[in-house]
Amino acid sequence: MTKPMTIPNDADFANSPLPFSGDCFKGQLVLVSGGGSGIGKATAWCFARLGAHIIITGRTEQKLIDTVAALTSAGLSASYKIQDIRDYDGIAAMYADIFAEFGRLDILINNAGGQFPQSAIDFSKNGWDAVVSNNLNGSWYMMQHAARQWRDRKQQGSIVNIVAVVPRGMNGGAHTCAARAGVIHLSKTVAVEWAEYNIRVNCVAPGVIFSEGMRAYSPEALSEFDKSNPMKRFGTPWDIAQACVYLGGPSGSFITGEVLTLDGGGQLWGDLWMHGRPDYFR
Ligand SMILES: CCC/C=C/C(=O)SCCNC(=O)CCNC(=O)[C@H](O)C(C)(C)COP(=O)([O-])OP(=O)([O-])OC[C@H]1O[C@@H](n2cnc3c(N)ncnc32)[C@H](O)[C@@H]1OP(=O)([O-])[O-]
Numbered sequence: 121m122t123k124p125m126t127i128p129n130d131a132d133f134a135n136s137p138l139p140f141s142g143d144c145f146k147g148q149l150v151l152v153s154g155g156g157s158g159i160g161k162a163t164a165w166c167f168a169r170l171g172a173h174i175i176i177t178g179r180t181e182q183k184l185i186d187t188v189a190a191l192t193s194a195g196l197s198a199s200y201k202i203q204d205i206r207d208y209d210g211i212a213a214m215y216a217d218i219f220a221e222f223g224r225l226d227i228l229i230n231n232a233g234g235q236f237p238q239s240a241i242d243f244s245k246n247g248w249d250a251v252v253s254n255n256l257n258g259s260w261y262m263m264q265h266a267a268r269q270w271r272d273r274k275q276q277g278s279i280v281n282i283v284a285v286v287p288r289g290m291n292g293g294a295h296t297c298a299a300r301a302g303v304i305h306l307s308k309t310v311a312v313e314w315a316e317y318n319i320r321v322n323c324v325a326p327g328v329i330f331s332e333g334m335r336a337y338s339p340e341a342l343s344e345f346d347k348s349n350p351m352k353r354f355g356t357p358w359d360i361a362q363a364c365v366y367l368g369g370p371s372g373s374f375i376t377g378e379v380l381t382l383d384g385g386g387q388l389w390g391d392l393w394m395h396g397r398p399d400y401f402r
Pocket residue numbers: 233234235236237238244245246247248250251254284327328329333334336394
């Protein structure tokens with residue numbers, strides 16, 4: 121029998137192999153939105169273990185407190201801010217506070233987001249608006265306010281937007297597909313517009329990653345997720361964290377406007393139904 125998947129925790133991220141060695145991000149400040157769980161938490165651990173100070177953000181304070189406590193007990197440097205990515209003015213104030221306190225921000229990992237699985241024909245207006253607002257508007261507010269700080273201070277910056285694998289659509293996730301496709305093309309556009317400010321903008325597109333986020337899916341849908349790519353398995357939050365470090369940091373210094381897909385080949389073979397496979401497609 122196959123071993124059931126478990127959601128990795130702080131202890132796992134404290135011990136996962138690092139993509140680089142030493143304190144290569146020492147003195148740098150990295151903001152990870154949605155850093156209190158899943159991919160964001162793994163990314164915070166990865167950058168922190170490489171020497172960066174991490175600021176994690178999200179809406180639920182307890183998750184942020186627990187993650188910061190785990191990081192600092194491991195001797196790493198981290199703090200948090202409660203921030204909803206849909207709050208345009210709140211985000212501007214958050215960046216003003218960060219620059220007042222630290223005088224810099226080196227990398228933004230724009231990871232917060234999410235959706236609910238549903239057949240598109242049944243979306244309510246509010247449901248559509250909530251998902252588009254969270255993933256497209258929220259990502260944009262976080263990007264634009266960071267970029268304004270960098271431009272005004274003549275500091276370089278790097279943004280990694282966590283999106284999704286959208287080239288063949290996302291069955292049961294048309295709202296998030298539309299929003300993520302928007303973020304990808306927004307990123308390609310500002311990668312050019314913001315090159316003159318030394319701001320790089322890239323995207324990481326995760327396939328099925330076994331994280332706390334999987335709790336949003338039904339057992340029927342989940343039972344097929346690990347068969348939706350030719351590797352026939354889930355990826356891990358750590359896979360995505362390492363990609364964020366590679367693209368966001370100096371190793372990605374000549375990369376901008378790119379989308380790095382980590383999906384076990386799922387964009388080439390297999391299909392994913394976020395709300396469960398309809399009988400028609402069996
Ligand atoms: C599979 C691999 C690919 C991707 C994986 C991942 O991303 S893993 C990561 C996964 N992690 C996450 O996704 C975590 C983050 N996700 C979230 O925070 C939420 O999913 C959210 C952003 C949509 C809710 O935003 P919010 O606080 O603004 O929500 P709200 O409560 O105010 O409702 C607004 C409207 O939405 C409607 N509605 C809501 N749920 C459902 C539902 N299940 N069904 C139907 N509709 C639903 C609700 O009824 C209302 O419309 P109404 O009734 O007034 O017409």
